[in-house]
Amino acid sequence: MFESGRKSVEGALLSAHGQGSVRRKPWRKYGVIYKSVLLENLQYAANVALGFFAYFVFIYIYIRLWGYMYRSPEELIAGYTKEQMIWYVMMTEMLYFGSNAGVVAGEVAKDIRGGNIAYLMNKPYHYTLYILARYTGEWSVRMPMYAVFAVLIGAVLVGPLPHFQWITVPVMALCAVLGITINAVFKLCISLFSFWIEDTTPFQWIYNKLILVVGILFPVEIFPKALQPLLKMTPIYTVCYGPAKLIVDFSLEKCVEILMAQAVYLAAGCALMFFIYGKGVRKLYVNGG
């Protein structure tokens, strides 16, 4: 499936290239890649639903856990009501399951270790942007499905989110898209270290666990006050806390702060990604085959 997917992307790309439009608008080729992967993934949309069980297990555990931790329905923990706390976890888990950023990490490490990178780096696109375009095509199918499922089980098991304003949905969606992209860029950076070390999976574990423990399971406010400024300076703040916070407790001031932080992180992450890739390909040895 992976190889055939790549061939279909390349076919679409070559046809676009032949029309000369790609040369005039360099970003259009990534749009072609995105569209091709999106259409391919739509064919397998039913497979995504098979992952709902794991998501449901997580959410069910957290509903029970927070149900135990809150002594009374009116109690506030770190400024969150029980409903807000559960919705926060549901939203961060939705971003985690729906984006499945493991694909980025796995593909890049496999390409570099297996030598496929030598073939891909000579194509008329930048390899890292090609991976990001493919990845965006993949989560564009998964994420809306998880979002619908999350809202459904949230409405049934937890109840409506207090003070939720539908008018803010487009801003939240933008914030979520930026968070997913920033996460993918950082995971890609870690995978690019495969140019130097054989297996980057252990580093991915640590990054994932940090995101999980510090950003997904708890909002930043629950940590000791002394740690909070430090946590706000990590990618966790922009990857999962930001989008989920806006969903459960929207404020314009917070929205502007999070979007600005995301812009800075995305720019810095991309610069780092291009730098590591540039250094890595110079170190690449191709052993025939």
Place this chain on the structure above:
Amino acid sequence: MLTVVKNQLRVCFLSIQYNIMREMVNKVTFLTNVVFMVLNDASILVQWFILFRLRDDVGGYSLREVLMLWGLVAASFGLSNILFARALSLPNLIINGKLDAYLVQPKNVLLGVLTSETRISAIGDLLYGVILVCVCRPGVGGFCLFLLFTITGALAFTAFALLLGSLSFWFVRMDILQNQMLMGMINFGTYPDGIFQGAARILLYVLLPVGMALWLPSHVMARFDGKMLMAVLGYVFLLSAAAVAVFYRGLKRYASGNLMEARL
């Protein structure tokens, strides 16, 4: 009879030994996998420190009891994946007709299959479990119980994986069901059973081997009870027997593939 068992165990031991030696060719990768898995497991402690800052108990468990439960789950999962990691990829072997290489060997097919793979990161899980339990200082008796329940937990985990994986002899996409159920078992198992009530609690004791293989042993470690101990041993024996029976029943339906493969 005794010689046959002895020879079989020796073959299993050698298979696992060679799996590990193969991975040790690259020492840096080997060590990184083990050490980072310990760190990866340890990072989840943050969650429990946060929760115990909010309340003195979680689901009726003290922090020490939660750490003991975590140690047991990590060690059981680790041991299962060191000795019998192939149970997790059994559907892949069945669907792709890769069992042929094991069928022609003059030793037990099931043990040959199960011991043909070792996950190196699982050594980190086992180490973490042992370290965590040692930190809780359970005493000599408690540590012996922990070792016993690590073995029963590993057997229950492997048997459950084998049972679900063997369904691939009859049905397709069992790999997804197996993966989800095993992840469910680990996820539920790492939280105190006191937070689950009613039908969910019954299901977790009956449908998933979480209650009998992980929660009940943790209760026995906290407060020894001979009847509970026997119940755990009996449950693991029955689950293992059922898994073996389903595997051999399914093996009769196995249609060989035309894949040429050699096991060296």
